[in-house]
Amino acid sequence: MKQHFPLKNVQQEKRLFRSRIFIAIGLVVLCFSALIARYVYLQIFHHQEFSTASDNNRIRLQPLAPARGYIYDRNGILLADNYPVFTATLTKADVEDIDSTVKALMPILDLTEDDVDRFNSRIKTAKKTERVTLKLNLNESEIAKFSEVKYKFPGVKIETQMTRYYPYGELFAHVIGYVGRINDKELKTINKDVYAGTNLIGKIGVEKSYEDLLHGTPGNESVEADAHGNVLRYLGRKDPARGNDLYLSLDYGLQTVASEQLAGRRGAIVAMDPNTGEILAMVSSPSFNPNLFVSGISSKDYSGLRDNLDQPLYNRALQGVYPPGSTIKPVEGLGGINYGVIDWSTKISDPGYFHLPGDSHKFRDWKKTGHGIVDLNKAIQESCDTYFYILASQMGIEHMNEWMRQFGFGSKTGIDLPNESSGLYPSPEWKMRTRKSKWLRGETISVSIGQGAFTATPIQLAMATSIVSNQGNHVVPHVLSNTKGSKPFPIRNAPDGRVTFTGTENDWLKMREAMVNVINSGTGRGIRTSAYQIAGKTGTAQVKSIAQGKKYNESILTERQLDHGLFVGFAPADNPQIAIAVILENGRHGGAAAQLARPVFDYWMVKRKNNPIRPMVHQVTGSLMTAGIQPGQLPSGQSILQPSTNAAVNKEKKATKPQSSASAPSTSNSASQADISE
Known part of the structure; x- marks a missing residue:
């Protein structure tokens, strides 16, 4: 029996097909509408935002580092x-x-x-x-x-x-x-x-x-x-x-001469213009090669510098604190005049020692037999300790502190270099604050000859000497002399004040004369010259304390226990153009430090004008590359670098800081042997 299927409903299928087409067209239109809307949103309403983002992906703003100034x-x-x-x-x-x-x-x-x-x-x-x-x-x-x-x-x-x-x-x-x-x-x-x-x-x-x-x-x-x-x-x-x-006040030739004097030794030399405060030379020895640090120093090289017993990274000129010894006696003598304690005719009889009233302890002079009858001029010339012991006991530590601080002791000089030390000028307030004990009379005596707790830096000594040389004008040390570029910078090349002094101009001149006598016939006579006149003062600072009643015996001391030698001076005496401070660590006496200052004076006063020292590098375009000098190389034929610091002394196990190791001041402290062989 056959199964019969109904005939297709063509009209219905057409209606269904048309519906599907309309739906599909609607979806397409909807999608295009959304796309157009999004396009309008991005291109019209947020055009700037997304254009910038696109450019950031394609275009980059790369920084260009500036070259450093020369x-x-x-x-x-x-x-x-x-x-x-x-x-x-x-x-x-x-x-x-x-x-x-x-x-x-x-x-x-x-x-x-x-x-x-x-x-x-x-x-x-x-x-x-x-x-x-x-x-x-x-x-x-x-x-x-x-x-x-x-x-x-x-x-x-x-x-x-x-x-x-x-x-x-x-x-x-x-x-x-x-x-x-x-x-x-x-x-x-x-x-x-x-x-x-x-x-x-x-x-x-x-x-x-x-x-x-x-x-x-x-x-x-x-x-x-x-x-x-x-x-x-x-x-x-x-x-x-x-x-x-930047144009510095430093002079290449003077720096070279000063560096050569300290070659193979530990110490510092500072030379400055006493009228403006400009630093003419500043040498700390031993030194180091700064090129090692530019691209990153190796751990081995840095350890070698850091652990070196001679401390080449240590700037002795600014950071080294030393007992100044007798170099401060001219300043102290002017202080006695300022407070009316002494005048130029005040005399004492020096038996070779001094003791405080009611105290049997003897503060000995460096000259065992004494200096006889001594006035201020002779006390400076021969560096008579006893004269200043008596002066200090009469002036008192408060007046001494007030006066010495006017010359920059106990505070930073304000030089335009970082990491400067302030040194220390002690006082009863300082001792009570730091050591919780009272000031002793004997400490005043020790401080009077630049010993005890009194410490100073070479730059402080140079500044104080400059103030003495220019009759009380206070100058601030600085190394920047001029600058050229888009950033203006004020530079002061003049005194910024004066020391408060109750004396007269004649007192400054008489102190200058006394310092000239030091060079001509006193403790600094080894550097006198007929070419020009030097005014100066030697000093010796103890490193190892000597007990009361004991003698100073170099033969039983190690090389690093020997006294420091110091010298300060200026020239020409009647119209100062240069002031110098020298510290020679373990140099034994001030005369040795004075010997280092003489070539520095000679170059500035005599040789610089007619035979200046200049480097063997062609300086035209501001770059060594034009002279064929490669980085890391030095021009041949020069002897301006410090010698290797890997000397035999590095075999010692412990490093010593460049400052006195004397014990804390007391009524029986190290003043008894100060200025030995000065």
């Missing part, structure tokens, strides 16, 4: 130069896995753990498109190895950057200082926009004091880059502004 001496000799080096950099935006990339680059670029640590610190705070340095100063081998595998490291580039070079190495190290890689602590305080793209910052010396002037103003360039960070074209550029050039 540093010159007073004669235009270049002391701090810039030169280009090859540097490996990485951009955060172009590297997906920074850690693995750096790890892969370690054997290729010979990266050390220090390099990686410095990079990791900087990359954390860097902007997305900022180029961060992986390693400075790449050599040819490292560049060649990277070139072979460059395609594996998108976002890593080899480019040139400017770095610092100090052509005279150790000669100016403690004054100019050095630059080094920016560390974590500095990253927290610097303006990251100002230092974008910059790796180096001043660490010590002039480089640190005048960082704001030397650094300059960064620029930028706009570039179009592909997805791999490769630059397709340059769109615009704002050039960076180089930092100010």
